[in-house]
Amino acid sequence: xxxxxxxxxxxxxxxxxxxxxxxxxxxxxxxxxxxxxxxxxxxxxxxxxxxxxxxxxxxxxxxxxxxxxxxxxxxxxxxxxxxxxxxxxxxxxxxxxxxxxxxxxxxxxxxxxxxxxxxxxxxxxxxxxxxxxxxxxxxxxxxxxxxxxxxxxxxxxxxxxxxxxxxxxxxxxxxxxxxxxxxxxxxxxxxxxxxxxxxxxxxxxxxxxxxxxxxxxxxxxxxxxxxxxxxxx
Numbered sequence: 643x644x645x646x647x648x649x650x651x652x653x654x655x656x657x658x659x660x661x662x663x664x665x666x667x668x669x670x671x672x673x674x675x676x677x678x679x680x681x682x683x684x685x686x687x688x689x690x691x692x693x694x695x696x697x698x699x700x701x702x703x704x705x706x707x708x709x710x711x712x713x714x715x716x717x718x719x720x721x722x723x724x725x726x727x728x729x730x731x732x733x734x735x736x737x738x739x740x741x742x743x744x745x746x747x748x749x750x751x752x753x754x755x756x757x758x759x760x761x762x763x764x765x766x767x768x769x770x771x772x773x774x775x776x777x778x779x780x781x782x783x784x785x786x787x788x789x790x791x792x793x794x795x796x797x798x799x800x801x802x803x804x805x806x807x808x809x810x811x812x813x814x815x816x817x818x819x820x821x822x823x824x825x826x827x828x829x830x831x832x833x834x835x836x837x838x839x840x841x842x843x844x845x846x847x848x849x850x851x852x853x854x855x856x857x858x859x860x861x862x863x864x865x866x867x868x869x870x871x872x873x874x875x
Contacts, residue, residue: 645793645845647741649726654718655695660688661742666719668749669729670697671826672737676704685824688747701725705732736828741794748841751828752794753818760790763798772799772812778873781855782812785871788849795819797846812871813863814846843869 651659653666670682682697695717701707707714707725719725742749764783771779782799789797796817820830821839829836846869847858857872 644744645741646744647739649719649721650744652718652720653690653698654715656690657718658690659745660747661744663690663694664688664747664749665740665742666698666729667694667747668737668740668822668826669733670694670701672734673701673729673732675700680826682826686747686749686822686826687824698725701729739794743839743841743845746839746841747824748821748839750795750819750821750839750842753796753820756790756794756796756818759798759817760786760796767799773802775873777855777875778812781853781873782871785846785849785853785856788853789846792849793845795842810873811859811861812873814869814871816842837867838869 646661649662649665651657651662653662658666664686667682667684667686667688671680671686673681675681681701682694684691684693698719699717702714702716702725705725705728707728708716714723714725719729737751739751740749741752764786767779767783771777772782786797789795796819798815798817799812800815802812816831816838818830819842820828821842823829823836831838843858843860850856850858850871855874857874859870859872860867861870862868863870
């Protein structure tokens with residue numbers, strides 16, 4: 643599983659990968675038509691329905707993208723098309739940097755200025771350890787750097803509430819990360835009742851393997867399902 647920040651394949655009748663379709667749905671959902679309505683009022687589900695093709699067609703017609711001088715195809719958006727360029731330019735600035743988890747309909751927006759926070763956190767973890775545990779500190783620093791380098795979002799590790807087990811399990815916090823719900827609403831882990839999408843959990847869990855010594859676990863914590871790391875020493 644990986645992440646893309648662009649359209650990988652064409653979206654049109656009978657074609658398109660879930661992440662590409664979801665990306666098109668999200669952009670259309672945040673652009674208003676001539677009547678002030680979103681071009682795509684449906685769910686962000688990664689499915690190329692007839693309704694989505696109609697929305698693409700309407701966007702192309704209203705933006706004048708189907709004239710004889712152009713190469714764009716009706717109800718089709720390809721990575722190099724003028725239609726896709728217009729989609730990206732017309733959408734709301736809050737979706738700047740939007741990324742898709744491949745093979746899924748999960749879309750997220752990484753935080754800005756994450757490099758500075760990452761640098762301060764990893765330096766502290768490597769020099770002081772995680773609450774005195776030097777090995778754990780180095781492993782957490784390596785994990786945070788891998789996740790940021792590959793996916794551009796930042797994970798942090800809050801202080802343990804149970805001091806007796808601080809060297810055994812570490813809770814993961816997503817710093818400044820936002821993602822789109824199926825309804826197209828931008829939310830984050832700071833919002834109540836906004837569970838982190840499984841695809842994002844999976845990205846972090848996959849990066850623990852190269853680091854070693856960390857085992858990801860999903861735990862119900864304070865009424866919410868969260869990702870923790872068990873340190874195996």
